[in-house]
Amino acid sequence: MTTDITAVPDTTSAADTTDTPHTADEKQLYDDFAHHGLIPLWTQREDLMPVRPTPKAIPHVWHWGDLYPLAARAGELVPVGRGGERRAIAISNPGLPGLPYATPTLWAAIQYLGPGEVAPAHRHSQNAFRFVLEGEGVWTVVDGDPVAMRRGDLLLTPGWRFHGHHNPHPRPMAWLDGLDIPLVHSIDAGFFEFGEDGVEERTTPHRSRAERLWGQPGLRPVSATAHDTPNSPLSAYRWEHTDAALTAQLELAAEGHPGVVEPGHAAVRFTNPTTGSDALTTLRTEMHRIAGGQHTAAVRETGSSVWQVFDGTGAITLDGTRRDLAHGDLIAVPSWCQVTIEAHSDLDLFRFSDAPVMERLNLARREYA
Numbered sequence: 127m128t129t130d131i132t133a134v135p136d137t138t139s140a141a142d143t144t145d146t147p148h149t150a151d152e153k154q155l156y157d158d159f160a161h162h163g164l165i166p167l168w169t170q171r172e173d174l175m176p177v178r179p180t181p182k183a184i185p186h187v188w189h190w191g192d193l194y195p196l197a198a199r200a201g202e203l204v205p206v207g208r209g210g211e212r213r214a215i216a217i218s219n220p221g222l223p224g225l226p227y228a229t230p231t232l233w234a235a236i237q238y239l240g241p242g243e244v245a246p247a248h249r250h251s252q253n254a255f256r257f258v259l260e261g262e263g264v265w266t267v268v269d270g271d272p273v274a275m276r277r278g279d280l281l282l283t284p285g286w287r288f289h290g291h292h293n294p295h296p297r298p299m300a301w302l303d304g305l306d307i308p309l310v311h312s313i314d315a316g317f318f319e320f321g322e323d324g325v326e327e328r329t330t331p332h333r334s335r336a337e338r339l340w341g342q343p344g345l346r347p348v349s350a351t352a353h354d355t356p357n358s359p360l361s362a363y364r365w366e367h368t369d370a371a372l373t374a375q376l377e378l379a380a381e382g383h384p385g386v387v388e389p390g391h392a393a394v395r396f397t398n399p400t401t402g403s404d405a406l407t408t409l410r411t412e413m414h415r416i417a418g419g420q421h422t423a424a425v426r427e428t429g430s431s432v433w434q435v436f437d438g439t440g441a442i443t444l445d446g447t448r449r450d451l452a453h454g455d456l457i458a459v460p461s462w463c464q465v466t467i468e469a470h471s472d473l474d475l476f477r478f479s480d481a482p483v484m485e486r487l488n489l490a491r492r493e494y495a
Contacts, residue, residue: 128427128481128490179428181460183229184221185444190259190435190454197238197300206239208246208323213238214303219458225308228458229430231480232409233307238300239264239293247290247321252310253357253406254283257302257476259436259454263295265330268361273334275301278365278436280396280476282405284357288321294330302434302456304478306408336361340399343367358398358405368394372415372474390420390469403482410481413474414467416440421468424495431479433457438473442466464495 147153159166167174197215206213214235216226228234237256239245247267256266262276268289273281283289293299310316339347340360346352375392378385387393396411397404404410416422418438433442435455441448442457443466451457451473459465467475484490 127485127488128492130492130494179462181230181430181462182221183219183227183430183458183460185447185460185463186220186458187442187449187451188217188456190452190456193236193456194300194454197236198298201238201240201298206243206245208320211248212245212303217456217458219460221460227308228432228456229308229460229480230312231306231309231483232430232432232458232478233303233305234432234456234458234478235303236300237303238298239291240298241293241296243293245291246323247288248319249286249288249321250318251285251316252305252307253285253408254289254303254305255406255409255411255478256281256283257304257411257434258299259301259434261297261299263297264291264293264299264301266291268334268336271335271361272330273336273361274330274332275299276365278368280363280368280405280411282358282361282363284406286317290321302476304409304411304432306406306480309408309480309483334361337364346399352400354400355398356407358396358400360399360405363396363405368413372413376415376417388423390417391415391422406482408480408483410477410479412477412479414477416467416469416473416475418469418471418473422466424464424466426462426464426493427481427484428461428489428491429480429484430461431459431477431481433459434476436474436476438469438471440467440469440471440473443468 147156200213200215204213214237216233216235217228218226219228222230226233256275258275258277258279260277262274264275266273266275266281266289268283269287275281333341336359371394372392375386379389391414393412393414395404433456435451435453437453440451442451444459445463467473481490
């Protein structure tokens with residue numbers, strides 16, 4: 127549940143107390159606080175309880191034209207295999223120097239797998255997905271279930287599921303990895319385990335077993351084993367279905383049906399077919415389509431997100447700064463950053479965020495300009 131609120135005023139009240147000691151007794155008090163590992167709230171209130179979010183992460187755009195050549199060079203020089211596990215290159219927010227984090231809760235990286243390469247199997251507590259920007263041929267195996275990776279597909283790896291990747295084709299492939307690594311790290315809840323050095327299967331069926339069981343629109347298997355699960359049991363969300371849903375929304379809107387987010391803006395959320403909630407418990411995944419010549423309303427939200435341009439061109443305005451967008455570009459949007467997106471041509475964007483966490487903690491807020 128997200129609470130819509132009116133604008134929060136910029137003014138702050140003066141502190142009622144001061145941390146500047148005026149007497150010898152006050153100085154001794156603060157010295158004793160420090161000696162016993164204590165910090166009084168009145169010296170920290172504005173940092174700990176600001177009138178609005180004050181994220182250290184900053185809005186930033188990484189351009190695909192810079193990212194992909196670097197990933198390709200890494201493919202020539204850095205082997206993939208046991209130990210490093212993945213040739214994944216994380217975007218690092220300039221406001222979080224030295225950390226491989228897009229935002230304080232989200233990790234995003236370009237993973238590159240060359241011809242014939244195998245990324246060995248492992249599992250970890252962190253929830254993960256892969257979004258395929260372009261190409262096909264790589265397949266992943268999730269707990270023994272082989273899943274083909276194709277352009278526009280969203281592939282899930284919920285926490286603690288074994289997974290490895292294999293590229294049997296003569297062309298390299300790159301995709302977006304998204305995980306909740308910073309969140310899990312901050313609460314000391316991470317575990318990791320190596321799997322087989324290769325991958326469990328070496329065949330690539332057109333549809334994975336999970337898709338055959340759970341991928342029928344509006345239909346749920348009636349089975350003792352088909353129970354509700356926290357994360358989606360569906361391993362792949364295929365582009366043809368996403369594209370059809372976005373196209374239908376805009377067509378219906380043109381016919382006067384009130385089924386879109388706002389005029390010229392269609393959006394879908396990837397959901398867990400057993401519960402109807404988000405596909406992953408800690409990450410919200412969505413696809414947006416903005417018709418050429420349209421723009422979104424200006425909005426800011428608690429929590430953070432990362433966007434990637436799938437198709438089309440446009441621009442994004444982040445806290446008043448406008449940046450052009452093209453195919454593959456990645457955008458980090460920190461908490462309470464005001465966002466507006468405009469489409470020069472029809473613009474498709476993939477988005478993931480920490481919204482499920484914000485909502486479960488009753489911290490979700492949204493403000494429209």
